[in-house]
Amino acid sequence: MGNNTDSEEGLWHQSLLGHGDAFGALYDxxxxxxxxxxxxxxxxxxxxxxxxxxxxxxxxxxxxxVRVVEGSVLPWLLVTTTNMSRNSARTALRYQRLLKALPRSGDLTDPTSDSYRSYQDNLDHDLAHALATLTPEDLHLVTLVVFEEYTIVAAATVLHLTPAAAKSRMHRARQRLRAALNGDASTNTPTAPTPVLEGERP
Known part of the structure; x- marks a missing residue:
């Protein structure tokens, strides 16, 4: 998956020994x-x-x-990022409910008034909403295979699945994402232009 496998393994070994500089290099x-x-x-x-x-x-x-796959901590990091994002989304939902309960001023400037920024925000939110229709396990799988282009076998290793089970899950997850991005009513996704998934091939 990467050209930094050897150096990353060395950095990770040093990180396990508590060396902050090595961990900082992994962060970079x-x-x-x-x-x-x-x-x-x-x-x-x-x-x-x-x-x-x-x-x-x-x-x-x-x-x-941490479970290292193919000499890298990135797959573990991506799965953890997905979990953190789901927790953040629940917190944000509570925050948005609070904001909606507060009185609003009609004189406030709309930060999305720029047409390009508004269009990009719609794309980002449509994709985020479509990904939110997946189960946590399928979201992890899509992250590793579609967006980060790991093999099914590598993704299955990270997620403690058999390759056959991962392949089956991946097929169902792609179908659900396509339906969500195409505005399937059952997914409750916005109706802005459909984003293109990285890693998808015609």
Whole structure:
């Protein structure tokens, strides 16, 4: 999956010994991909930064229990980021309910008034909503296989599945995502333009 396997294994070994500099190098190595995944799930830049930070903190806190796959901690990080994002979404929902209960001023400036920003936000939120229709297990699988292009076998290893079970789950998850992105009423997704999933092939 990557050209940094040997160096990453060395950095991880040093991290297990408690060396913060080595862990910092791992952070630099994977932070962009972890951030992109967090943003893909929540559709919000600042929230994605918080989720990314929490995921790396969890990696450090639980480093003795982390499952390394193909010489990398990235698959574990991505699964953890998914879990953090789901927890964040539940917190955000409670926060949004509170905001809706507060009185609003009609004079406030709409931060999404820029047409391009509004269009991009719609794409991000449509994809986030579509991903939210998946079960946690299927979301982990889609993250690893579709977005990060790990093999089914590698993803199955991370998720403690057999390759056959992972392949079957992957097929059902793709069908559900397509239905959600195409505006299937049962998924309650917005009706903005359909985003293209990374890793999908015509």
């Amino acid at each position: 190595l994977h932070r962009d991909r972890v951030f992109r995944h967090a943003h893909r799930l929540c559709g919000n830049h600042h929230e994605a930064e918080d989720i990314m930070a929490a995921s790396f903190l969890e990696l450090w806190r639980r480093r003795k229990q």
